[in-house]
Structure formats: structure tokens, C-alpha cells
């Protein structure tokens with residue numbers, strides 16, 4: 362996401378050190394890169410490239426305030442550097458300061474009108490601010506500017522699918538995903554997205570074919586295997602395979618742009634926090650809390666006031682890394698949730714799990730493990746996607762997530778030994794222009 366290119370003429374005395382710093386930075390050797398940038402700055406005070414990339418690095422270390430200061434200082438010296446404006450925008454965007462991010466991307470485009478990364482980022486922040494006409498125009502401009510940029514077609518496809526108002530939008534989204542994959546065979550997320558759009562368009566056989574062909578090319582890839590099951594082309598597993606979850610979310614974590622898009626209208630953490638406020642005492646920093654399937658850490662700021670200790674666990678190392686950058690946790694682990702809970706009896710006063718048990722079909726094992734991991738009187742709070750059926754059942758949906766009926770949830774919560782169950786229905790996010798309905802479940806260990 363961050364663009365590393367040379368910007369200014371570099372004098373020989375520190376050039377080699379700066380080159381080494383950039384190399385270490387690209388290789389994610391952050392400690393080495395930090396030392397080398399600092400060395401550049403002792404060799405030549407206020408060298409703007411070192412300041413700019415040290416700023417990028419500070420953000421990656423979770424020190425975003427300093428990051429902004431470094432890049433702003435670099436921009437005082439080289440005010441027409443589009444990459445620096447773009448990277449400053451990325452930091453604001455990742456910190457949720459969307460209008461500041463927008464200004465930075467606009468400045469990057471003033472300095473470098475062909476900077477398609479900035480154009481793409483501008484479209485994303487306009488969409489995230491729900492300025493949909495402007496976002497559509499910005500994505501269109503991106504495709505004009507860089508017609509062979511696969512990610513641009515992919516993002517346009519996601520935009521059309523997220524805000525589809527007519528069947529044509531969904532059809533256009535499928536075309537965008539097809540083009541994205543044709544331009545970049547490595548962009549398998551476009552293939553996954555294509556299958557979903559085809560399924561939603563009721564072209565189930567074509568969706569099945571997309572996944573079958575993909576699986577034939579890559580028989581060990583857990584993503585097409587899971588997605589084939591999700592559209593009825595193979596039996597559904599009892600829960601999403603660990604490898605599927607890891608691959609999906611590691612890929613997802615790499616692109617905060619996509620995350621912002623998918624999180625449009627995403628409310629699960631807030632909805633759980635509101636529900637918990639009705640059963641927990643006033644926040645007093647006294648509970649041991651686990652964020653189960655913490656992802657990038659969106660629950661952390663909501664749970665922190667209740668927590669004496671706040672732990673997070675997730676199967677995806679990429680997501681955990683983002684959570685670490687966001688901050689707020691005392692401990693973070695990369696592990697499978699059921700096994701993690703089972704190994705920690707009586708460890709928590711509260712276990713919260715937002716939009717994670719949707720990757721579990723059968724809930725019995727994970728709920729039993731959560732019960733045992735709670736102390737007596739402790740609360741478990743989680744969301745699920747709702748299947749509106751009356752009967753007791755689970756369904757794997759074409760999105761790759763499971764849906765549960767209320768009757769199923771009631772039965773398995775009780776079977777896990779949990780008490781005082783409250784199951785409310787709410788809207789958790791939007792998908793394909795439609796609200797996604799979910800269950801907000803609270804239950805207590807007796």
C-alpha cells in the first residue's frame with residue numbers, strides 16, 4: 362500500500378545508507394530500517410526521503426502520531442512529493458480520519474495527476490464517506506487513467522456490488538471482477554468475488570464452474586474448496602477450514618482499502634457493546650476480557666473501559682498484526698479459537714466475538730469451550746448471520762459465511778450450559794446494497 366520510490370536527488374554520502382534502509386523496509390525488517398533511516402538523518406539532517414519513510418515506518422510500529430509529524434516535516438522540505446502526500450493520506454485513512462486523508466490524496470493528485478494509487482485511494486475514502494456519486498466518478502477516472510490496473514477493476518466491482526441498485530450493477534460487477542482477474546491472474550480475490558456476484562445473479566452453475574476451474578488449477582487451495590461448497594457444488598464442512606480462514610483474512614489484512622469497503626455500515630462491535638451495556642456494571646476496568654476472532658481490533662476501544670486485561674485471539678497473523686498496530690490489547694495471540702478457549706478454563710469474565718462465529722457452522726464445540734473459559738457469572742456475547750427459517754438449521758451461504766436459525770442458536774446455547782440467553786435481531790452491515798440481518802446473542806455462565 363505504501364509506495365517506496367526515489368523522490369529527490371540523493372547525495373552520495375548517505376545514498377548507500379538510504380538505499381539499505383529502503384531495502385530493509387521493503388523486506389519488513391523494521392528495526393534495521395529504523396536504525397538506517399536514523400543514520401541517514403545523522404549524516405544529513407532533515408533529509409526528506411529518510412523523514413518520509415521513517416514516518417511510514419513509525420505508523421507500521423503503531424506510532425501514528427509521530428508518523429504524521431515526520432511526513433508533514435518532510436513535506437515542508439519537498440512540498441510537491443505525491444508519494445509523501447499519498448502515504449500521509451494512507452495513515453490518516455487507517456486512523457479513520459477520512460476527510461484529512463481525502464485532502465492528502467487530492468494534494469497528491471495536484472502534484473502528480475497520473476498517480477493512480479492516490480486516485481484509487483481517493484475513490485475509496487469518498488466511498489467510505491458514503492459520497493457515492495463522487496466515488497463512482499473517482500473509480501471511473503481511475504479506470505480511464507489506468508485501464509490495465511487490475512486492482513482498479515476489482516475495487517470498481519466491489520463498489521458496484523456493495524451499492525447495487527439494479528441487476529445491471531451486479532452484472533457490471535461480475536464483468537469488473539472478470540477483467541481484474543484477466544489482467545492479473547494472481548488476483549484470486551477477484552475470482553472469489555466473481556463467483557459471489559454470479560451466484561447472487563442466480564447464475565449458480567457459472568459460479569460453481571468458476572470455483573471448479575480454479576480448484577482444478579490449484580487443488581490444494583482452501584479458498585475455491587470452501588467457496589465451491591458455499592454455492593452447493595460440494596458438501597459444506599462443519600466449520601470453515603483453518604487454512605481457508607487464514608488465507609482469506611491474511612489477504613484481507615493486506616489491503617486496508619478493501620477492509621474499509623467491506624466495513625461500510627459494519628456495526629457488529631458497536632451492537633454487541635450496546636447489548637452488553639445492558640447487563641454489565643458501569644465500566645470500571647475490572648474484567649478480564651477476550652476478543653475472540655479479534656480481526657484488526659475494532660472491538661478493542663469499545664471493550665477497553667471494561668477491561669482489567671484485554672486479550673485478542675485470531676487465526677490470521679495478518680489481522681493480528683493490524684490489531685497490534687491499532688493498539689489497545691494487553692495480549693494478542695494467533696491461534697484457532699476453539700482450541701484457544703479450551704486451553705483456558707475460568708480465564709475470562711467476558712468473551713466477545715463479533716462477526717467471527719459466522720465462520721462456524723456447528724457451534725456446539727466453540728460454545729462449550731467458551732462456557733468453560735468463562736468464570737461463573739461471566740458473559741459471552743457474539744453475533745451471527747440470521748437465517749430467517751423457523752426450523753432448527755444451519756446454512757453455508759454463497760458469501761462463504763454460515764447462517765443460523767434462531768431455533769438452532771437457542772438449542773446450542775442451552776446445550777453448552779449457558780444461561781440467561783438473550784437473542785436479538787439487528788442489522789449488522791450491508792451487502793449488495795441490502796442490509797444483512799444478524800443475531801446478537803448474550804448468554805451467561807451460571
Ligand SMILES: C[S@@+](CC[C@H](N)C(=O)[O-])C[C@H]1O[C@@H](n2cnc3c(N)ncnc32)[C@H](O)[C@@H]1O
Nearest residue numbers: 610654655656659675676677697698715717720
Ligand atoms: C469478519 S472478521 C471480524 C473481526 C473482528 N471481530 C471485527 O469485528 O472487526 C472475522 C475474524 O474471525 C477470524 N476467525 C474465523 N474463524 C476463526 C477461528 N476458527 N479461530 C480464530 N479466528 C477465526 C478471522 O481470521 C477474522 O479475523
